[in-house]
Amino acid sequence: MPGTVIVGTQWGDEGKGKVVDLLAEDAEMVVRFQGGNNAGHTIVRDGEEFKFHLIPSGILYPGRTCVIGNGVVVDPSVLIDELESLRRRGIDVGGLRLSANAHLIMPYHVLLDTAGEARLGKLEIGTTKRGIGPCYADKSARLGIRVQDLLDAKILRKKIAAALEPKKQLLRPYERDPRIDLHAMTEEYLRYGHRLEPHITDTSRLCWEALDAGKQVIFEGAQATLLDLDHGTYPFVTSSNPVAGAACVGAGVGPTDIDEVWGVCKAYTTRVGAGPFPTELSDEVGAHMADRGHEVGTTTGRARRCGWLDLVALRYASRLNTLTALAITKLDVLSGLDRLRVAVRYRGAEGAVFDEFPYHQSILHTAEPEYEEVPGFGEDITGARTESELPPEARDYLALISETTGVPIRLVGVGPGRDQVVTMAAAP
Numbered sequence: 001m002p003g004t005v006i007v008g009t010q011w012g013d014e015g016k017g018k019v020v021d022l023l024a025e026d027a028e029m030v031v032r033f034q035g036g037n038n039a040g041h042t043i044v045r046d047g048e049e050f051k052f053h054l055i056p057s058g059i060l061y062p063g064r065t066c067v068i069g070n071g072v073v074v075d076p077s078v079l080i081d082e083l084e085s086l087r088r089r090g091i092d093v094g095g096l097r098l099s100a101n102a103h104l105i106m107p108y109h110v111l112l113d114t115a116g117e118a119r120l121g122k123l124e125i126g127t128t129k130r131g132i133g134p135c136y137a138d139k140s141a142r143l144g145i146r147v148q149d150l151l152d153a154k155i156l157r158k159k160i161a162a163a164l165e166p167k168k169q170l171l172r173p174y175e176r177d178p179r180i181d182l183h184a185m186t187e188e189y190l191r192y193g194h195r196l197e198p199h200i201t202d203t204s205r206l207c208w209e210a211l212d213a214g215k216q217v218i219f220e221g222a223q224a225t226l227l228d229l230d231h232g233t234y235p236f237v238t239s240s241n242p243v244a245g246a247a248c249v250g251a252g253v254g255p256t257d258i259d260e261v262w263g264v265c266k267a268y269t270t271r272v273g274a275g276p277f278p279t280e281l282s283d284e285v286g287a288h289m290a291d292r293g294h295e296v297g298t299t300t301g302r303a304r305r306c307g308w309l310d311l312v313a314l315r316y317a318s319r320l321n322t323l324t325a326l327a328i329t330k331l332d333v334l335s336g337l338d339r340l341r342v343a344v345r346y347r348g349a350e351g352a353v354f355d356e357f358p359y360h361q362s363i364l365h366t367a368e369p370e371y372e373e374v375p376g377f378g379e380d381i382t383g384a385r386t387e388s389e390l391p392p393e394a395r396d397y398l399a400l401i402s403e404t405t406g407v408p409i410r411l412v413g414v415g416p417g418r419d420q421v422v423t424m425a426a427a428p
């Protein structure tokens with residue numbers, strides 16, 4: 001299985017980092033293909049905590065090549081901080097490769113993200129305010145600054161000037177802000193270029209070489225299916241495509257290079273930011289999930305909204321990504337709940353029944369989930385390592401997920417530690 005894509009199946013924060021970390025052990029290369037430092041994940045290794053926003057977590061394995069692909073938007077100051085912090089902790093970062101074609105988040109993107117949200121007022125998306133949307137907008141408008149531009153002072157200055165021109169009106173409140181002074185910005189970004197130069201390369205070629213040699217390459221998705229710009233709960237989405245198909249575009253490989261697609265799914269659901277969330281709970285069960293699951297964002301520190309697992313949405317994600325396997329995370333968080341519920345269909349405002357994820361946002365905003373209720377489990381399962389060590393109710397819960405989606409479950413997370421994983425018996 002040389003090419004494996006790992007994606008989130010919900011609204012992000014499913015624990016993809018941990019699954020990537022586990023699979024990266026046997027891989028040659030880990031490749032990020034979209035998103036930017038709006039992502040964030042925490043890896044606990046030998047009791048030590050590592051937080052990543054841009055660098056693939058495979059960097060913790062000596063000798064692994066970790067790629068930031070062309071589809072990623074890169075804030076170079078964040079990347080350099082991450083490199084420095086890893087280096088200070090004795091981690092060799094020599095394996096990091098940065099696509100020359102990746103687009104750069106500029107200081108004005110961050111300002112425009114914040115200003116755009118303020119303008120929307122009550123209708124705000126709840127972005128991470130990292131400049132992601134404005135950066136992808138410039139990419140599409142062909143006004144983006146790419147990593148390769150950092151290596152040529154004249155080109156860099158010209159491109160920044162061209163990118164600033166149509167934004168003059170919007171940036172007027174920041175006219176005197178030194179962060180967006182053309183000269184200062186050019187100098188600052190040239191320094192970043194100097195610092196990042198040893199890592200910059202043609203990363204598609206690196207992927208081809210590894211794949212052609214039969215080595216395993218993991219394509220690490222950020223955010224998740226329901227935040228996808230095309231297929232998610234638009235406009236309450238991110239500005240990239242976190243679905244598996246985007247791995248090809250964002251890394252520069254072809255569809256037949258992908259052999260497996262793993263979907264990561266929390267045993268319940270969380271969402272940060274605004275937007276529809278049919279199974280959201282505002283009762284003590286939601287509080288149990290938030291509390292036991294430590295549901296606070298790695299990137300922005302915002303509290304995550306919590307709710308029951310939504311199998312309508314998960315079936316949609318399974319098909320959109322053609323999942324070949326599921327990894328269910330944080331099952332331990334559900335222990336102690338008497339009854340567990342999973343949404344199996346929605347009912348619209350007029351009483352219409354939706355077995356499939358509705359394409360119309362108005363329906364999704366008012367949809368009431370219909371639940372199937374199953375017995376919960378009281379036992380602490382954080383010590384389980386095999387399927388048979390899980391209580392029968394937990395096994396039934398997993399079987400229900402697998403049967404409803406038609407996707408075999410390969411891994412189950414039962415705690416934050418790297419070893420707190422149940423490897424499921426091979427699927428039939």
Ligand code: IMP
Nearest residue numbers: 012013038039126127128237238272273
């Ligand atoms: P943006 O990606 O910063 O533009 O934010 C758009 C939406 O995606 C907001 O609802 C964010 O909360 C959400 N979002 C972006 N990145 C993540 C993530 O890594 N985990 C969860 N939600 C995210």
